[in-house]
Amino acid sequence: MSEKLNEKTISELAPLIKNKQVSPKEVTLAVLDQIGILDNQLNAFIEITAKKAIKQAKEAEAEVFAGNYRGPLHGIPMAIKDNIYIANEVTTMGSKIHGKFIPKESATVVEKLKENGVIFTGKLNLDEYAAGTTNENPHYGTCRNPWDVERTPGGSSGGSAVSTATNMAIATLGTDTGCSIRLPASFCGITGLKPTHGLVSKYGAFPLAWSLDHVGPLTKTAKDAAYVLEAIAGYDVKDPSSVFTTTTNYSDQLTGSVRGLRIGINEDYFFNQVEIGIEEAVKKSISSLERAGATVEIIKMPSLSLVDYAQKITMITEASTVHHNNLISREQDFGNNIRQILKLGELPSAVDYLQAQQIRHQVNQDFNRTFEKVDVLISPTNPFLPPIIGEKPLINKTEVSIFEHISRFAIPFNLTGLPAVSVPCGFVDGLPVGMQIIGPAFKEGRILNVAHTLEQLHPEFKKVPPITRQIV
Amino acid sequence: MKEIIEKTLKGKNIKVTQSEVAAITAQWESFQKLKSGFDIANLDESDIALTHNLGSDCRE
Numbered sequence: 007m008s009e010k011l012n013e014k015t016i017s018e019l020a021p022l023i024k025n026k027q028v029s030p031k032e033v034t035l036a037v038l039d040q041i042g043i044l045d046n047q048l049n050a051f052i053e054i055t056a057k058k059a060i061k062q063a064k065e066a067e068a069e070v071f072a073g074n075y076r077g078p079l080h081g082i083p084m085a086i087k088d089n090i091y092i093a094n095e096v097t098t099m100g101s102k103i104h105g106k107f108i109p110k111e112s113a114t115v116v117e118k119l120k121e122n123g124v125i126f127t128g129k130l131n132l133d134e135y136a137a138g139t140t141n142e143n144p145h146y147g148t149c150r151n152p153w154d155v156e157r158t159p160g161g162s163s164g165g166s167a168v169s170t171a172t173n174m175a176i177a178t179l180g181t182d183t184g185c186s187i188r189l190p191a192s193f194c195g196i197t198g199l200k201p202t203h204g205l206v207s208k209y210g211a212f213p214l215a216w217s218l219d220h221v222g223p224l225t226k227t228a229k230d231a232a233y234v235l236e237a238i239a240g241y242d243v244k245d246p247s248s249v250f251t252t253t254t255n256y257s258d259q260l261t262g263s264v265r266g267l268r269i270g271i272n273e274d275y276f277f278n279q280v281e282i283g284i285e286e287a288v289k290k291s292i293s294s295l296e297r298a299g300a301t302v303e304i305i306k307m308p309s310l311s312l313v314d315y316a317q318k319i320t321m322i323t324e325a326s327t328v329h330h331n332n333l334i335s336r337e338q339d340f341g342n343n344i345r346q347i348l349k350l351g352e353l354p355s356a357v358d359y360l361q362a363q364q365i366r367h368q369v370n371q372d373f374n375r376t377f378e379k380v381d382v383l384i385s386p387t388n389p390f391l392p393p394i395i396g397e398k399p400l401i402n403k404t405e406v407s408i409f410e411h412i413s414r415f416a417i418p419f420n421l422t423g424l425p426a427v428s429v430p431c432g433f434v435d436g437l438p439v440g441m442q443i444i445g446p447a448f449k450e451g452r453i454l455n456v457a458h459t460l461e462q463l464h465p466e467f468k469k470v471p472p473i474t475r476q477i478v
Numbered sequence: 479m480k481e482i483i484e485k486t487l488k489g490k491n492i493k494v495t496q497s498e499v500a501a502i503t504a505q506w507e508s509f510q511k512l513k514s515g516f517d518i519a520n521l522d523e524s525d526i527a528l529t530h531n532l533g534s535d536c537r538e
Binding site: 337350409 | 483491492493494501512
């Protein structure tokens with residue numbers, strides 16, 4: 007079967023569009039066709055903006071054909087998580103309360119993608135206000151995992167991961183406060199990057215917990231993540247947490263070589279209570295990187311034992327601050343899951359919150375010391391395979407609490423703001439497994455190169471779910 | 479603990495059902511268990527002023 011345009015990556019499409027062998031309109035129509043075939047089964051989209059997308063595609067086509075090619079994202083159809091504002095389009099945050107909210111201006115990341123010539127095909131499903139990990143949305147329906155529709159795709163950026171994994175989008179944007187880009191990327195078998203805190207503007211992305219929130223790409227490959235990051239990174243005066251930094255050509259750093267790279271492994275935290283198949287898949291991938299010239303060092307980080315408390319106190323307190331007034335006046339309009347989180351977040355004292363910030367600082371110092379010894383850290387992205395929707399997850403056949411375990415390996419990097427990418431590293435029982443690669447602040451190029459190298463060493467890790475090639 | 483949580487929420491004009499109080503109490507108690515690791519954290523050495531500027535720990 008020949009590959010359809012919507013099955014291609016940004017890196018494959020960009021030269022075809024640049025050389026006028028393929029038009030943005032053809033790519034957009036292929037993506038919209040796929041949405042029409044699949045989305046009624048997967049529920050990845052809250053809104054599909056087909057007419058606007060075709061109009062944008064025609065404009066991109068005219069520009070490219072007139073010789074005004076803007077770069078690798080020009081004419082690429084992307085979809086956006088529905089907590090990121092697009093001006094004059096309903097942006098629901100997956101909620102009833104914001105169900106008719108129309109922002110007057112776009113998020114900075116959307117403006118940047120527009121400047122790069124991206125075509126927007128729709129708004130993607132998520133947990134209500136991004137406060138969840140399973141994308142069971144009480145107002146817009148449950149998003150389903152394309153590898154097994156009875157299972158969760160992960161959340162909160164479930165729609166972003168599902169649409170990318172099934173070629174309903176070439177790439178997407180998501181947000182990540184505790185695992186929400188990396189977890190669904192892992193559960194759906196794609197790449198998800200949470201950049202360094204402050205590298206990508208959060209202006210116009212509705213906050214869940216502002217000091218932990220990040221915006222980032224979900225893509226089919228590490229190279230595609232690099233292309234999207236190049237477009238959306240950079241200082242933004244509108245975002246108080248934005249950081250002045252040199253902008254980098256991340257895609258040029260994807261050399262495919264890890265010779266001399268020092269990989270750190272922390273067994274005590276990141277390989278504790280993990281599904282055995284996941285541990286084996288991650289460790290086999292680490293061995294592959296070793297054979298390609300990397301070295302491995304076992305490291306200790308005692309402060310990691312405090313991460314869970316600090317992250318949870320910070321997250322619930324900030325989330326409750328955002329929603330405090332609505333929790334009093336419109337309590338009945340929240341779904342059960344977030345309502346309970348918000349009520350819980352009313353309990354910590356100021357001392358609890360500030361102690362959590364002190365712990366945060368200690369954890370940061372611990373990571374800074376660690377990155378003097380190693381270049382990257384590697385861990386599983388999550389400790390278990392995608393659970394059946396509505397059921398408890400299993401670790402080695404034992405039921406565990408989803409709330410306590412699902413984001414355990416991801417949250418240290420929301421708390422510290424360090425960059426982390428989840429990349430596919432194999433399959434267990436027909437379900438994808440994700441490996442997390444973490445680097446020092448602003449070293450996205452380094453972690454994406456490790457992800458890219460793994461993709462080159464193991465092309466068999468990149469598969470599409472069988473449902474994706476469904477013919478109607 | 480249940481009574482304290484219910485009183486705290488109602489004191490803030492936040493409605494809460496008995497089943498919610500039970501679930502929230504269980505979660506709050508699980509948080510307190512996580513706090514037991516505080517013994518190894520020398521919080522006195524962490525200058526809170528260093529963390530008041532969010533994102534300040536991420537520098538090139």
